[in-house]
Structures are given as structure tokens and as C-alpha cells.
Amino acid sequence: MCGVRARNHSSKLGEEQEHELAGKTVGIIGAGMIGKTIARRLSGFEVELLYYDPVRLSAEDAAKLRMTYCERDELFRRSDVVTLHAPANESSHHMICERTLALMRRDAILINTARGELIDEAALYKALREERIFAAGLDTFDQEPPDPQNPLFTLQNVVLSPHAAGPTWESWPKRFGHSFANIERVARGEPPLWVIPELRSS
Incomplete structure (x- = not known):
């Protein structure tokens, strides 16, 4: 450009x-x-x-x-x-x-x-x-x-580059959807999904 x-x-x-x-x-x-x-x-x-x-x-x-x-x-x-x-x-x-x-x-x-x-x-x-x-x-x-x-x-x-490529417009529904799904899982006593491996044992 x-x-x-x-x-x-x-x-x-x-x-x-x-x-x-x-x-x-x-x-x-x-x-x-x-x-x-x-x-x-x-x-x-x-x-x-x-x-x-x-x-x-x-x-x-x-x-x-x-x-x-x-x-x-x-x-x-x-x-x-x-x-x-x-x-x-x-x-x-x-x-x-x-x-x-x-x-x-x-x-x-x-x-x-x-x-x-x-x-x-x-x-x-x-x-x-x-x-x-x-x-x-x-x-x-x-x-x-x-x-x-x-x-x-x-x-x-x-x-x-400015480390800002992740939050695309299309990604926001997925982010919120994943967050709400994990809240529901924890409320049911189930382990959350998509946990960072280093945090799984904590």
C-alpha cells in the first residue's frame, strides 16, 4: 500500500x-x-x-x-x-x-x-x-x-505487528459462547473446557 x-x-x-x-x-x-x-x-x-x-x-x-x-x-x-x-x-x-x-x-x-x-x-x-x-x-x-x-x-x-489480530468481529460470538458454556458447566459441577494445560491441575 x-x-x-x-x-x-x-x-x-x-x-x-x-x-x-x-x-x-x-x-x-x-x-x-x-x-x-x-x-x-x-x-x-x-x-x-x-x-x-x-x-x-x-x-x-x-x-x-x-x-x-x-x-x-x-x-x-x-x-x-x-x-x-x-x-x-x-x-x-x-x-x-x-x-x-x-x-x-x-x-x-x-x-x-x-x-x-x-x-x-x-x-x-x-x-x-x-x-x-x-x-x-x-x-x-x-x-x-x-x-x-x-x-x-x-x-x-x-x-x-501490534499483537492485535485475535479479536476479529466474527470471533466475539464464539468467545462469549465459550464463556457462557463454561459458566453453565461449572454450575453443573462439570470441569470447564478449553483450560490452559498448565492450569489444569490447579
């Missing part, structure tokens, strides 16, 4: 690095509902799908989604794109750090639409500034709303 408004309708071949997903390896961290949805949406792009999750998928689900389990460090080494879909907890805090960034390829892209706490932002800034990874797409940050002076905002190889 910015290009159209600026009347910039042409591009010079080779001036920018634009890449296709076809033939690339995408590593998905977190194979819960969202991670599996991402895998389904990537199915038409001719990519190899790796995944890491502490709870492995059944052989049937993995085959259906064409996802191959991979230990986390190996996933970082092999992936052209790493996309995060893990919850924020003690074991996932700053899983993206100096050590794991050093495992990634220089042409790799990191995407975080999950939780800001998954990334050590200082380590990511350093890796991006030194071009030790190619780029990052960030929808969420360690501090939200993020500090306008966040150094990541100064980098040209970072794409930013």
Missing part, C-alpha cells in the same frame, strides 16, 4: 532479496492447537515441516499433518524459518537466546506470534544487527505494550 501511494510500481531485479517458501524447511515450536493450524495452512506451500513439542503428536496426527518430530536444537539447525507457538512458562522462558540463535542458519527467519517471554530480546537484537540470522517477524514483546525505544524497532531486518 505504501508503494502504491508513493507511486512506486516497479522493482529492479536483484535489488531486494525476496524468497519463496517452496522447498524450504519450516520448524514449528509448539504443536498444540495453534501449531497444528499453522502446519495445515503451510500444507500448500511445498515445505518440509519439522516440529518440537514436549508432548509428541501421535503417529497418525503427525502423518496427517506431514510434521516430523525433531529435537529442539536440531530444529534450529535445520530450519529456514522457525515459528514459535509455545506457551510462556519456566521451561520456555528465553528459549531464544545467545546459544539457540547461534545454532540457526545465517539465512534463517525467526517468527514469534506467541509470547514475548520466549525471546531474549537483547540476544536477538545482537544477532540481527550482526546479521547472524537473516530476519525476524515479531508480533509480541517481552514488555507489552512495548517500549517505543526498544532497539529492535531500529532494525531494517525486523517486521513488526
